[in-house]
Amino acid sequence: MDTRLDRDMSNCSIARTLEVVGEKWTILILREVWYGxxxxxxxxxxxxxxxxxxxxRLRMLVEEGILVTETYKEPGSRRRPKYVITPKGMDLVPAVMGLLQWGDRYRADPEGPAMLTRHRGCGAHVDAQIRCERGHAVQAEDIESVPGPAFRMKAAE
Amino acid sequence: MDTRLDRDMSNCSIARTLEVVGEKWTILILREVWYGxxxxxxxxxxxxxxxxxxxxRLRMLVEEGILVTETYKEPGSRRRPKYVITPKGMDLVPAVMGLLQWGDRYRADPEGPAMLTRHRGCGAHVDAQIRCERGHAVQAEDIESVPGPAFRMKAAE
DNA sequence: TTGCTGAGTATAGAAAAGTAAACTTAGGTG
DNA sequence: CACCTAAGTTTACTTTTCTATACTCAGCAA
Structure with a gap:
């Protein structure tokens, strides 16, 4: 019997987000929603x-409140459902921007990326950055992870 | 035969990043690397x-240059491999911070998150934000996606 | 009333993931 | 020398997920 204690990561926010959007196709569906x-x-x-x-996947995204269904009507056709993103869904944008950015850097075609993201109005290129509450830009190496209020340890086996 | 043309998203940077880190366990392995x-x-x-x-998964992450193997030696034992993150791996931090943040907001336990992220030194809470090159904080709604240099359309079927 | 269309459901087979346990390997220890 | 350990590999089996294709359904139109 091992008396060593390990972190219990069953309530990890990363794992929990992946339970919602970590299956194949889910993030790509959201990408298509952002692209129109x-x-x-x-x-x-x-x-x-x-x-x-x-x-x-669409059912899951609707159940989770990331998308909602509305209806549209094409002339000469009946009303049909369409899928629209919610504010909760928009809050996934930073994560997906992070994935986009990594792919742009390491996996783009020689001529560049397939899509560019710009700040509407100003037109400048947009990306995901890490910042602290005081507004400092933070390097990934300078992030410190510490136990939070729901931190738990596993019981010894 | 349909003459309609569709966007060809086979060179999408999001999809390509997910080919590397989109399988089950991969991001959780990286999380554990960040946590030590x-x-x-x-x-x-x-x-x-x-x-x-x-x-x-470890083999894949090493092949992709996200982790590298080094060796460690416990006294009384032989040298064994360990896995260390590379700068290319650190560049995934913004994406994972985005996932963490969404989980903290929508999926945390009532008492709060399991882990907190702080700016080393300053100690302030850290998160992923979207910014444009000119330094403006950008709302997700104000991001405009436009075709880039490698944009392609599918051939009609 | 027959057919057309978009939005699904149903189903069957292939692939991937999960589980469990045995086996391998290479150095260090008694 | 046989034994121990961490880091895997291998094998066998079950379950879940993925893929492909066929089928259903509800209105609109001719």
Missing amino acids: SSRFGDFERVLGCPRNLLAA | SSRFGDFERVLGCPRNLLAA
């Missing part, structure tokens, strides 16, 4: 993702 | 992840 898609068929065509998974 | 783990057994114990998957 809203209909089932839009997602299917651009992503090439299986319909049953697409339906399952 | 470096040995095979550390990851196995804290994550509770199957050894064969852990070995596969």
Whole structure:
């Protein structure tokens, strides 16, 4: 029997976020929402993702409050549902910007990235940065992780 | 035959980043590296992840240059490998901070998060933000995505 | 009333992930 | 020398996820 204690990371915020958006296709669906898609068929065509998974992921995103359904009506057709992002969904933008940025840096084609992100109005290039509450830009090496209020240890086995 | 053209997102930087870190366990392994783990057994114990998957994920992260192996020596034991993060790996920090932050906001225990991130030295809380090159803080709604140099359309089917 | 369309559901097979335990390897110890 | 340990590999099996394709459904139109 081992008397060593280990951190219990079952309440880790990273793990919990991944439970919601960590499955295949989920983040790519959100990407398409940001790029302007809203209909089932839009997602299917651009992503090439299986319909049953697409339906399952959209259902999950709606249940989690990341997307909501509204309806649209094409002339000569009946009303159909479309998917629109919520403020809770918009709060995932920094994480996805971080992924985008890493891919731009290390995995882009020789001629550059497929999409560019700009500050509407000012037009300058936009990226995800780490800052502290006092407004300092923070290098990744200068982040210190310390136990928070819900920190727990595993019981010894 | 459909003559409609769609965006070809096969060279999307988000998708390409997810090819590297989008599998189950990968980001959690990186989390443990940031929290101080470096040995095979550390990851196995804290994550509770199957050894064969852990070995596969570590191999992938080393191949991608996100981790490198060094050796350590415990007194009375032979030299064994350990895993250390590279600058390329540190560049994933903004993305993971974004996930952490979303989980802290929407999925934390009532008493708060399990871990806190602070600016070493100044001690203030740290988070991921979106900024433009001119230094303005940018709201997610004010990001504009436009085709970049490697933008492509799919051929009609 | 028959067909068309977008948005799904159903189902079956393939691939990946999870689980558990045995086996391997290479140096250090008694 | 046999034994111990950490770091894997291997194997066998179960479960879950993924993929592909067929099918359903609800209105609109001819």
